[in-house]
Amino acid sequence: EVQLVESGGVVVQPGGSLRLSCAASGFTLDDYAMHWVRQAPGKGLEWVSLINWHGGGTYYADSVKGRFTISRDNSKNSLYLQMNSLRAEDTALYYCARGDYRGSGGHADYWGQGTLVTVSS
Amino acid sequence: DIVMTQTPLSSPVTLGQPASISCRSSQSLVHSDGNTYLSWLQQRPGQPPRLLVERISNRFSGVPDRFSGSGAGTDFTLKISRVEAEDVGVYYCMQATQFPRTFGQGTKLEIK
Numbered sequence: 001e002v003q004l005v006e007s008g009g010v011v012v013q014p015g016g017s018l019r020l021s022c023a024a025s026g027f028t029l030d031d032y033a034m035h036w037v038r039q040a041p042g043k044g045l046e047w048v049s050l051i052n053w054h055g056g057g058t059y060y061a062d063s064v065k066g067r068f069t070i071s072r073d074n075s076k077n078s079l080y081l082q083m084n085s086l087r088a089e090d091t092a093l094y095y096c097a098r099g100d101y102r103g104s105g106g107h108a109d110y111w112g113q114g115t116l117v118t119v120s121s
Numbered sequence: 122d123i124v125m126t127q128t129p130l131s132s133p134v135t136l137g138q139p140a141s142i143s144c145r146s147s148q149s150l151v152h153s154d155g156n157t158y159l160s161w162l163q164q165r166p167g168q169p170p171r172l173l174v175e176r177i178s179n180r181f182s183g184v185p186d187r188f189s190g191s192g193a194g195t196d197f198t199l200k201i202s203r204v205e206a207e208d209v210g211v212y213y214c215m216q217a218t219q220f221p222r223t224f225g226q227g228t229k230l231e232i233k
Contacts, residue, residue, distance in 0.1 A: 035222070037170075044211075044213065044224060044225075044226050044227045045162075045164075045170065045213055045215075045224045045227070046224070047215075047221055047222040047223060047224065050220075050222065059220045059221065060221070061221045062122075062221065095169055095170070097170075104217075105217055105222065106156065106158045106175070106176070106217045107158065107160045107172060107175035107176070107215075107217055108160070108162070108170075108172060108215070108217075109172045109175070109181060110172075111169040111170050111171070111172075112169065113169055114169055
């Protein structure tokens with residue numbers, strides 16, 4: 001059974017940093033593109049970032065480019081999102097989602113439950 | 122960026138009746154590889170999103186056949202043939218043809 005479990009969400013001050021993790025099980029992370037998607041309270045879905053299945057390509061929304069870094073550790077079957085220079089508008093529930101097999105994120109088929117990041121002083 | 126526009130934003134439906142949601146993209150979603158990367162997702166209250174349909178019309182594993190996707194180019198539709206109580210939630214279209222990936226604003230399906 002495919003499972004994705006996010007962790008690392010906390011309350012952090014503006015300008016602070018945070019690293020989110022996503023533990024994958026039931027499939028080989030190596031073989032899949034992986035997304036981060038966020039949802040601000042009461043709002044819609046916003047795509048944040050993607051890493052290709054082979055890890056050679058990373059992509060970001062303009063709103064986080066230069067501040068967030070996506071990475072993966074296939075030996076630990078884990079996905080990460082390093083978040084720096086956090087702003088109030090980064091407050092959201094952050095989901096990791098599996099992309100397509102050996103692809104570039106042509107869809108997002110399995111989703112975790114999300115981890116809540118709150119940026120507030 | 123490709124802008125995804127959904128209509129309606131809210132859809133009150135009677136149980137057992139059909140429902141339809143439209144999604145229009147600001148440019149063609151046909152990828153250079155020939156595929157059209159348009160997906161539909163459902164988000165029930167308090168739950169993470171769930172993939173229903175990918176590449177316009179391919180139902181994902183376990184999705185009931187009352188859900189169907191259609192369309193081409195820039196105009197796409199999700200249809201529910203007979204709405205059930207468990208279908209309540211917000212539905213999103215998502216394009217994955219171009220970076221950044223983008224979602225529609227969401228359509229809230231509720232029971233009359």
